[in-house]
Amino acid sequence: MTIRVLDPTHEKSAAGLKLAPRHRSLAGQTIGFISNGKEGTKGFFTELERGLREQLGVAKVVWRTKSNYSAPADTHIADEIKRWQAVITGVGD
Amino acid sequence: MNQVALVSKSFEVDDFAAAQELYHANGWTDGLPVVPPTETAVRACLEWALMPPDQLLGIEPVREQPITAEKLAVNAVMAGCLPMHFPIVATAWQAMMKEEFLLHGITSSTGGCAVLVVINGPVRHEIGANATFNALGNSDRATAVIGRALRLGLINLLDVRSGGIDRSTLGHPGKFSYCLTEDEEDTTWQSLSVVRGIPSDASAVTVMAAMAPRQIMNEWTTDPREILETFAAEMRANQLNYSIYGGNYVIVIPKQLREPIERAGWSKRDVAEFLFERARVRRGDWASVGKGSVVRDRADKIHTALGSPDDLLVVAAGGPAGGFGAVIPPWMGSKTRAVTAAIGVCVDCEP
Numbered sequence: 105m106t107i108r109v110l111d112p113t114h115e116k117s118a119a120g121l122k123l124a125p126r127h128r129s130l131a132g133q134t135i136g137f138i139s140n141g142k143e144g145t146k147g148f149f150t151e152l153e154r155g156l157r158e159q160l161g162v163a164k165v166v167w168r169t170k171s172n173y174s175a176p177a178d179t180h181i182a183d184e185i186k187r188w189q190a191v192i193t194g195v196g197d
Numbered sequence: 198m199n200q201v202a203l204v205s206k207s208f209e210v211d212d213f214a215a216a217q218e219l220y221h222a223n224g225w226t227d228g229l230p231v232v233p234p235t236e237t238a239v240r241a242c243l244e245w246a247l248m249p250p251d252q253l254l255g256i257e258p259v260r261e262q263p264i265t266a267e268k269l270a271v272n273a274v275m276a277g278c279l280p281m282h283f284p285i286v287a288t289a290w291q292a293m294m295k296e297e298f299l300l301h302g303i304t305s306s307t308g309g310c311a312v313l314v315v316i317n318g319p320v321r322h323e324i325g326a327n328a329t330f331n332a333l334g335n336s337d338r339a340t341a342v343i344g345r346a347l348r349l350g351l352i353n354l355l356d357v358r359s360g361g362i363d364r365s366t367l368g369h370p371g372k373f374s375y376c377l378t379e380d381e382e383d384t385t386w387q388s389l390s391v392v393r394g395i396p397s398d399a400s401a402v403t404v405m406a407a408m409a410p411r412q413i414m415n416e417w418t419t420d421p422r423e424i425l426e427t428f429a430a431e432m433r434a435n436q437l438n439y440s441i442y443g444g445n446y447v448i449v450i451p452k453q454l455r456e457p458i459e460r461a462g463w464s465k466r467d468v469a470e471f472l473f474e475r476a477r478v479r480r481g482d483w484a485s486v487g488k489g490s491v492v493r494d495r496a497d498k499i500h501t502a503l504g505s506p507d508d509l510l511v512v513a514a515g516g517p518a519g520g521f522g523a524v525i526p527p528w529m530g531s532k533t534r535a536v537t538a539a540i541g542v543c544v545d546c547e548p
Contacts (some may be wrong), residue, residue: 109216109233111206112225112271113263113355174302174532176259197307 131161133189138181140173144197152192201249203236219297220275225353227345227373231275242270245280246287254287255294259301262355264290269350276346276382281324282339284540285402286346289314292404292536299528299533303406304357309365310528312347313407313447315512316340316377317390318400320540321378328380331412333449345376350428368408377514383452384513385459392465392511393537402494403510405445405535406528411435416520420456422523425468429475432502436478437486442530443504448472449523451515454517469506476502504531 127133135156139145149167156162166188168181176182177193185191210216216233220226220378232238243250243266250267257264266287273286293300293312297409303310316326324339335341351357359365365372381388390401411434415427428448448468450458458468483489503509508531515521 105210106211107213107216107233107235108207108209109219109235110203110239110271112220112268112275112349113223113233114268114354114356115206128351172302172532174529175299175304176301 127190129160130156132163132192134164134166134186135162135188136166136168136188136191138177138191139167139169140194141169141171142173142197145169145194148194149192165182200240201251203239205239205248205267205271207236215471224275224358226275226348227348227352229345229373231349234274234396238274239267239270241280242283243267243514246284248287253290257294257300257355258296260355264294264350264354270344270352272349272353273342273346274408276349277338277342278346279342280536282343285320285343285400286325286350287323287346288538288540289343289402289404290348292402292492292538295536297534298404298406298536300355302427302534303528304351304355305362306528307364307366308408308528309368309372310406310408311369311371311375312344312351313371313405313525314340314344314347315389315403315405315510316343316376316378316400317381317388317395317403317449318540320396320400321381326378328378328426328514329383329452330516332377332380332401332451332516339377340376341374344371344376347376348372348374371407371409375407377449377512380390380452380513380515381438384455386455386511386513389510389512390537390539395537395539399538400540402540403535403537405447405510405525406533407447408435408439410449410523410525411523413524415466415521415522416453419439421458421463421468421494422463422471424454424458425471428522428524429472432472432476432526433478435526436476436500436502436526437488439483439526440484440529441478441480442501443508444527444529444531444533445508445510445535446476446502446527447510447512447523447525448471449512449514451519451521453520454522455513465511466506469503469509472509473501473503473506 153165237491248266252266326339357363395401480498
């Protein structure tokens with residue numbers, strides 16, 4: 105005898121979040137880094153900034169660090185994002 | 198009366214074994230077999246809790262993921278829950294979604310904590326939970342399946358899968374199920390939920406983002422100070438070896454160590470105040486465990502394991518014999534807070 109069973113997942117019912125439009129080029133742009141504050145981000149973002157400037161012509165890189173590495177970015181940091189053309193955030197342990 | 202239709206997609210499978218393969222293949226399990234969630238079983242949970250399927254239990258605050266009664270009930274059935282377990286699972290989830298619990302942080306962290314659940318009040322009898330032998334292990338059906346339901350919900354409703362959202366370096370066995378009840382009948386102490394402000398005739402759950410239990414042993418004294426000094430030493434060890442920062446700690450005190458403390462007239466508050474004073478370390482002591490590089494110029498700074506005595510959650514539980522106890526440390530200091538909620542009460546309703 106067959107059994108009819110139910111899907112236990114959210115079935116992608118998340119609120120309407122979607123990706124921002126992609127950039128064709130980062131040349132001359134301002135990029136924000138949002139660090140979670142862990143030690144490993146320093147080396148990672150330093151190297152990333154060098155690559156963005158030298159290889160992709162990024163004009164300016166703004167560094168910000170969250171006050172709590174496990175929580176979303178602080179409001180004042182989130183408010184700054186609109187002044188940047190792109191933002192990079194990542195985990196560094 | 199018309200029933201509200203369930204919205205979950207359904208699948209037809211040949212038999213029980215085929216259901217297992219479907220759920221495992223899709224990453225919908227914790228690795229153990231699951232009870233196939235049929236509409237009948239899910240509706241029975243919802244009816245017991247008097248919840249329509251589309252009742253919104255809350256919204257996970259970071260990823261803005263709505264959690265409905267139907268979807269949580271599907272996961273509870275999979276975990277092995279009976280309908281009478283479901284109100285406890287739903288209340289625990291509502292507590293987990295309170296902002297101070299930091300659900301996204303605690304479930305995604307490399308730290309690898311689990312959600313500890315402590316059940317208090319009359320509901321313990323209804324569900325046949327056992328707060329004595331093996332209280333932190335496989336003590337009974339109810340606590341096993343309720344703790345598991347929280348984890349399956351995290352996996353399926355918030356995508357907390359290993360290597361996905363869940364970035365735990367190690368994790369611990371409590372991530373399968375981490376639930377106990379308090380032995381309220383065999384203690385003179387107030388229950389945990391009463392200490393935390395819930396009326397004594399109400400049932401309640403307390404959730405905490407918790408590391409694995411650290412077991413202590415001291416069967417060679419009946420002096421409350423000496424007994425509690427062993428707990429304090431374990432808390433200090435956790436501060437040095439894991440995280441120095443203060444937050445909620447649970448201590449579980451079984452009967453053999455609890456009785457002399459109670460007989461001496463100590464309340465849970467007295468226990469908490471003693472451990473607040475004794476469980477503290479100098480930052481410079483980090484150098485003795487290989488962490489000298491982060492002492493910097495603050496060697497004399499004192500770090501307390503508890504931000505205040507209120508941070509200690511004392512639980513009377515465990516088998517009747519054995520001079521053992523357990524310290525359950527927080528995931529990471531005070532970044533997350535334990536939350537207590539009464540069962541059957543709307544935790545987000547405004548007065």
